[in-house]
Amino acid sequence: MRRVAPVLAFLLLAALSACTSEPKEAGSTTLTVLLDHDVTAAQKSVVEQRLRAMPSIEGVAFETRDQAYEKMRKDSPVLPADLGPGHLSESFRATVTDASVAEAVDLVMGMVDGVGAVVLMIADVDPLPSRIGVIVRLEPTATGEQRAAVEEALRALPHAESVEFEDRDAAYERLRKQCQGKGDLATKLNSQVTRASLRFQLPLNGKGRFMPPEIERLDGVEAVRLVPVAML
Structure with missing residues (x-):
């Protein structure tokens, strides 16, 4: 299912880049739950x-x-x-x-x-936020050498700010604390x-600047999320 996520990411980037209004901050995120191609009706109901x-x-809306x-x-x-409809997945979309x-x-x-993949991205807004957060999730099997190469590539991005590494245990503890009082x-x-991840901010300055798609294809990278800065 990872082959579908980059397509969705590309389309969102294109839509955001097309906006030229004065930037502002934004906090909502769009969640797309992509279903397995062989998902059953019962599984689909449970997912919803x-x-x-x-x-x-x-x-929440079905697509x-x-x-x-x-x-x-x-x-x-x-x-x-x-690329045709058969290459895509049914999905549920919602706003967090x-x-x-x-x-x-x-x-x-x-x-x-029944879930094949989940894509979390900053909401498509106009005007643009002044900056976005970027989470580069690493694969569980990523080696120290691969992590170092990814971090080097991110730090080389002209507009990347505050690149930080978070290991898997630290991520779990942070998320667990943030979820306290949020139901179960x-x-x-x-x-x-x-997942361990590299996290940083990217200023937009109303010009729709984004990281190159090659980052997601680096060895050791599982996924890239474009999110509100508040998520970092």
């Missing part, structure tokens, strides 16, 4: 129930493969010739209004049967699904 029960979730494809065609005039729990919701929903989210969080 779990998502609606999550704290700070609003606007078919055809709807996803038509949206892609509308948002991006240039698509791969061999509380940045402090968004990352935990992402991880917990990813453990539900803290108890559903599993330390095995948290």
Whole structure:
């Protein structure tokens, strides 16, 4: 399912880059829960129930493969010739209004049967925020050498600010504390699904500057999340 997430990321980046209004801060995130291609009706129902029960979730909506494809065609005039509805996934989309729990919701929903992947991104807003947060999650098997190479690449980005490393245990403890008082989210969080990551800020300055897509293809990188700065 990882092959679908970069497509969604590219489209969101294109949409954000097209905005030219005066920047401002933003705190909401968009959560897309991509379903397995062989998801059953029962699993789909459970996924929706779990998502609606999550704290700070609003606007849950189901999207078919055809709807996803038509949206892609509308948002991006240039698509791969061999990309069709069958390459995409059905999904549930929602808004997470509380940045402090968004990352935990992402991880917990990813453990539900029938879910192929979860994509968490800063909400598509106009005007743009003045800066965004970037979370580069590392694979569980990432070596020290791979981590160092990723960190070097991030620090070399012209506008990257405050690049910091967080190991998996520290991530789990941080998220667990942030989830206290947020229903049973803290108890559903599993330390095995948290990831070490490199986290930093990227100023936009109203010009839609983003990190190059090559970062996600570096060895040892599992995923890249573009999020509100408050999530860092």
